[in-house]
Amino acid sequence: MAKKSKIAKNEQRKKMVVKYAARRAALKEAIRTATTFEERMAAQSALAKLPRDSNPIRVTLRCAITGRPRGNLRKFRMSRIAFREKALAGHLTGVTKSSW
Incomplete structure (x- = not known):
């Protein structure tokens, strides 16, 4: 934070x-x-x-959740860390974990 x-x-x-x-x-x-x-x-x-x-x-540009100034994804307005947590928990619509 x-x-x-x-x-x-x-x-x-x-x-x-x-x-x-x-x-x-x-x-x-x-x-x-x-x-x-x-x-x-x-x-x-x-x-x-x-x-x-x-x-x-x-x-x-700061994360809307944590306020972190670095590693932000503009589309989601959150840092890469918060994005990963929310995506893995299934809280972001349309985001799926890819594997190949």
């Missing part, structure tokens, strides 16, 4: 990404379409002044 503080911090990051999404998109568009060097630099500095956690890259 992951630390509660790490899980809470990741949730806080998700909220911040949503809050600043429109502002970040507008600044990135301004950087892309800037005609002069000064306009581009002004937009880049404005983007740099936004909170670091408003960048969507900083949100970590």
Whole structure:
């Protein structure tokens, strides 16, 4: 089980990404379409002044059950360990153990 503080911090990051999404998109568009060097630099500095956690890259994919940050399966939103336990117990619909 992951630390509660790490899980809470990741949730806080998700909220911040949503809050600043429109502002970040507008600044990135301004950087892309800037005609002069000064306009581009002004937009880049404005983007740099936004909170670091408003960048969507900083949100970590965590297991919905344990909070584990590594070895996650996106389709099931859980770590490989939790996935295996649930699959072997028969709690995941449509998942069968393969053998050949």
